[in-house]
Amino acid sequence: MMLNNCERTPVIGNRIECLGYIGTIKYIGQVSDYAGIWIGVDWDDPTRGKHNGTIKGVCYFEASFPTSGSFVRPEKVNLGQTAVTALTSRYGRHDDDVTAKLHEQQLQSVQQCINAPFLKLVGFDKITDKQSDFWNLKVVNLRLQSVYTSGDPGSIRALCPNIIELDISKNLIKSWLTIFDICSQLDNLEWLNVSENILEFPPDLDDYCYGSVRVLICNAMKLTWNNVLQLGKIFPNLEELRVPNNNITTLDTPEDHKLVHLKLLDLENNLIQNWEEILKLKFLKNLEQMILENIKLNKIYFEDQEKIIDFSHLKKLVLTNNLINDWESVGELNKLQKLEDLKFINNPILDKESFVISTELIIARLENLKVLNGTTLQSDERRGAEYRYLKKYGLEYLSLKDYDQRKEFLKKHNRYDDLITKHGMPEESEMKTTSKIIKGTLTELQIIFNERIIRKKLPPSMLVQKLGTLVQKLFQLTDRPTLIYTSNTKSNIEINLNDDCKELGFYSMQDGDRILVQM
Incomplete structure (x- = not known):
């Protein structure tokens, strides 16, 4: 979008x-062997340019990357527009809205001069109606509108003061002062996206x-954690802070930080x-959600105790695309006392087992987990x-001979004793057959419907859907039945398939287990 650059x-x-x-x-200036004036640009995209600011041995400027620098003619660049201009062009007829403001100012001037406060200009009612549309604007998207400044002092407040949500990402703003000026004019602003602006x-x-801003989004802005802490002072009531794709490598957080209301990071x-x-x-006492996706984590550990007091409100954690092994x-x-929602996808440890077994290992290890990977x-x-x-680790548990071995085992299997208390220890015969099931041997099951029993040897790879179809054929059923799995050795195991x-x-079915068929 090329705008008129004559004003800048x-x-x-x-x-x-x-x-x-x-x-x-x-x-800005001349370039050897090239006629006229050129503008040297350091592009945000490191592949957009052709060089690093040096041509034929002459350094004109220092680019951020080896190929992020290039020269362009002045008439080719877009120097941007004000936020007010962008607002009027996106959310109304540009000419009408600018005219409305001019006419309103002219009317006020005439009213004051002749002391006629009820004077109206012809057509001013329609202009005022149009202006009221801007006053009703609550959610505004100015992304990619080449905004470089807020405009004249107070111009945003005069045009649309009731904005609650503002996306002003990826524009031409160069300083936080411009963002602060916009915020100072919007008393009701709660949600602010300033992403992809290098400020x-x-x-x-x-x-x-x-203090009105509750949500701040700062994606890809080259921020450090110290910058984030500075923003916490400026926006002291933040509840949601998103700072992905930045230059954050350390997280030193003083106890007297200002992110005291933060719930999502x-x-x-x-x-x-x-x-x-x-x-x-740990000093973010009210944190409920933390997104740590693709930050190259390879290990997780807390102090050597059963439960920790830090992160006492943390309910949701995203650890997808890391290096945990x-x-x-x-x-x-x-x-984590209140962790109930975990996203844990694409970590190397998951490649060591099948998807089904990996899922079960996570569930078994996390006592309070209610949602895993969105399910x-x-x-x-x-x-x-x-x-x-x-059953999977039962034989190893039974083989432990002394305190040190037991301690090492429970370090690897944090809930094993608790699970024994909850479910009881499996029979040794069950633990021995588990490996056979995993290897794919057939399992003889009793399929029972109305006191009629049919015994079938089925592969562990058979889907529940296929089993349902098989049962329909075996008992000549017209509708899809409800299937319930019960263990032949453990009466407390009854699972709806x-x-x-x-x-x-x-379901680790074993020979002799039952499938109850209900209609």
Whole structure:
């Protein structure tokens, strides 16, 4: 979008747009062997340019990346527009709205001059009606509108003061002062997205405070954690803070920080790596959700105690796309007292077992987990996962000979004693047959309908859906039946087979177990 640049003269430091790319002016002047004036631009996209600011051995400017620099003609760059201009062009007829403001000012001037407060200009009623539409604006999207400034002092407040949600991401703003000016004019602003703007912080931030903002989104802005703490002082009532794709590597957080109301923190795609840094967030006492996706974590650990007092309100944790490669790290999450929702996808530890077994191992290790990877866990699913977990490691548990071995085992299997108390220890025969089931041998099941029993040897790989179809044929049923699995050796195990996509092996069925058929 090329705008009229006649009102602005390009200066070094300006943010500009050209052919959909955004960058910063680093040089204005002549370039050897090329006629005329050129603008040297350091593009945000490191692949957009052709060089690093040096041509034929002459350094005109220093680009951020080896190929983020290039030269363009002044007439090719878009220097941007004011936020007010963007508002009127997006949410109303540009000419009418500007005219409305001019006419309103003219009317007020005439009223004052002739002392006629009830004087009306012809057509002014319609203009006022149009202005009321802007006053009703609550949600505004100015993303990619080449905004570089708020406009004249107070102009946003005069046009649309009731904005609650504002997206002003990926524009040409170069300083937080512009954002602060916008916030100062919007007393009801609660939700603010300033992502993909590379903004300079002013040297003194003490005079800026905007308590109405509850949600702040700062994606891809080259922020450090110190910058984030500064923003916490400026926006002291934040409940949701999203800072993905920034330059955050450390998380030192003083006890007197200002993020006291924060409930959700998104740190996705920051190169944090070490769990020690995450532990530094313990002073965020009200944190309920933490997004730690793709931050290169390889281990999780807390102090050597059953439950920790830090992160006492944390309910949801996202750990997808990390480098976690041990089950002990998963077990450590059980120390989070209120953790009930976990996203744990694409971590190396998951490749060591099948999807079904990996899922069960997570469920069995986390006592209070209610939602895993977006799926709500059913009580029978948890009961089955915990019991199969006991069987999977039962022989190893029975072989423990002394205190040290037991301590090491429970370090790897954090809930094993608790699960024995809850479900009882499986019979040794059950534990021995588990490995056979996993290897794919046939299992002889009793399928029972109206006191009629049919015995069938079925593979663990058979889906519940296929079993339902088989039962229909065996008993010549017209409708799809309800299937209930019961253990032949454990009377307390009774599971409704209502997930067609599950394999029979998921339930660790053994020879002699029963499938009850109900209509």
